[in-house]
Amino acid sequence: MTTPTTVRAGHPELGRAPRRRPRILLVTCCSALFITSLDNTIVNVGLPTIGRDLHAGVSGLQWIVAAYTLVLASFLLLAGSLGDRFGRRRMFRAGLTIFGVGSLMCGFAPNLPSLIVLRAVQAIGGAMLQPNALSTITGVFVEPRERARAIGVWAAVFGASAAAGPMAGGLLVGGLGWRWVFWVNLPIVAAAYGLSARVMPETRSPDPRRLDGVGQVLVVAALAPLTYAIIEGPSAGWGSPGVVLSGTVGAIALAAFVAVERRRAQPLLDVRLFASPRFAGAIGIAVLAFMILSGFLFLNTLYLQDARGDTPVMAGLLVLPATAVIVVVSPLTGRLVARRGPRLPLTAAGIALTAGPLVLVHAAATAPYCQLAAGYLLLGIGFGLVNPPITNIAVAAMPAARAGVASAVATSSRQIGNVLGVAVIGSLVTIDHPHVGWYLLAGCGAAILTTALATTPRNSRLPILTSRDGGRAGV
Known part of the structure; x- marks a missing residue:
């Protein structure tokens, strides 16, 4: 098997990637968007059934969804920076592995806490997939019209995943059980992993930005406690010590994030x-x-x-x-x-x-x-x-x-x-x-x-x- 070439030349960020089987490459990259976006919507239809099986209340059902979206939101920027530095193909394949393992284990989750944790594992893999897949597409399809068509396909896949989620979730939950809303990802992950080894070039930035560890910690420290306070406030009481503490920590972390990022030369997020x-x-x-x-x-x-x-x-x-x-x-x-x-x-x-x-x-x-x-x-x-x-x-x-x-x-x-x-x-x-x-x-x-x-x-x-x-x- 031929090993894809690492690309540094050409465009100041991406380089001009070798155009090997570009259509298959586009399908491979878009499949990552499809499964990560699908998991935003496919689980929703199964929530009542999951709630009954795992004895979860409304706040528990919220965490099943929020654990995925929260981690995805927190790590997208970092995952893109890691791809710039260490190689987008490498990060893409690692993301597929983590997402696939997370999906497999979600289907075996015996209780609510384990399902929530495994949803977060899924999201770590998903965060590694989306930015590095699209960066690869924009590096391979460098001619304006080709890139326009490729980005159009990417956008269409996003819409298709939103449309497929509720329908696929309903069919799987009604016919096979809620665990299959996670296992359905596995064939797509396996196909994308195999194809990426053959058609996906390795690209990285010739001048990668420094990793902003402080900014990343503050993002998590802001989003997670604020989400906890909003979800748990109605049941625990808005004045309960845990909710008040979480809200306060989240607000302080958010203010600190803005202050710190304004002073960094290469921030995680340039405010x-x-x-x-x-x-x-x-x-x-x-x-x-x-x-x-x-x-x-x-x-x-x-x-x-x-x-x-x-x-x-x-x-x-x-x-x-x-x-x-x-x-x-x-x-x-x-x-x-x-x-x-x-x-x-x-x-x-x-x-x-x-x-x-x-x-x-x-x-x-x-x-x-x-x-x-x-x-x-x-x-x-x-x-x-x-x-x-x-x-x-x-x-x-x-x-x-x-x-x-x-x-x-x-x-x-x-x-x-x-x-x-x-x-x-x-x-x-x-x-x-x-x-x-x-x-x-x-x-x-x-x-x-x-x-x-x-x-x-x-x-x-x-x-x-x-x-x-x-x-x-x-x-």
Whole structure:
């Protein structure tokens, strides 16, 4: 077997990777995005069944989801930096191994604590996959049109994973049991691992950034305690010592992170990026949009199976209008952004993401499906409209040399939104006010509309990721 060449020459970040079997390489890299994104959504349909089998309450179900998204959000930037330094192919294959082992063991988890820990193991592998896969793609597909098509495929795979998650989860849970929502990853991991040995070149940055260990520790020290406080507050009491201590530690760590990163020459996250209103607006919209998505999937799953008594298979089928429309609308939105700029799709997204939850606010257990379908369609249209412009705004708002870190921050912000959506919405369900959750999601949609109008200029056209952006782009 021929060993792929290590590439350092060419582009200042990636080098020009040897173009060996580029289509197979694209499939290999996109398969990593598919399984890591799928695991954000496929588990949701199985939560009620997992809860009954492992005797987990709502906060336990929140942790099953939050453990994955929290670790993924915390380590994406570090994993990209490690790939720059030690080789993206090496990190990709290591990520596949960790993700595969985590998926296998999740399926054997005997109790709730072990499942939560193993979900975190999965996420460590997932964090190593996404940035290094996309960095490899942008290094191999260097011609602008080729890169545009490759990034378009990457975006389509993201939409497909969102659409496949609820349906696949419902079929697996209903037919084989909830453990198969984790084991289904294994054939894809094995295929990607074998293909990567044959077609994936080794690339690394000729001038890698220094690893920011202090910044990484502070990220974890901020996100984990804050998430704990939000999830456990309703059951333990917002004034309980553990919740107050966790919230305080998280807030102090967050403030320390901002202060430390402002003074570092090569920070994990350059907080000065947020001085750009367009960049800050894009990141804020990303957090809000994915908070809506994860909150909707969590809240709606409990509503369909616990309140209405639907089976997991039926729950997956019922949300198909929302997930399928994401696949249809997302590529059309990319073309719209290229022609008209991001303001129009983001404005329309804000309206749809506000209206969708409002339709579902007073949906009783006997609500007609036409009412549910209307809300689901609006949410699917809104999410299909909001996702494609986010990275393009973030990248276009920065100089070319900072495009990689800008898109990596956009990718991380999505995962932070996933964490917050599950934590906050789940807390509202715990205190038996699910309608408040729908109102909160509608408020997030209104905030997207307001932010889009305030930060995106009229008649602006932003470049789709076709230039040599030089780094870890995200979709």
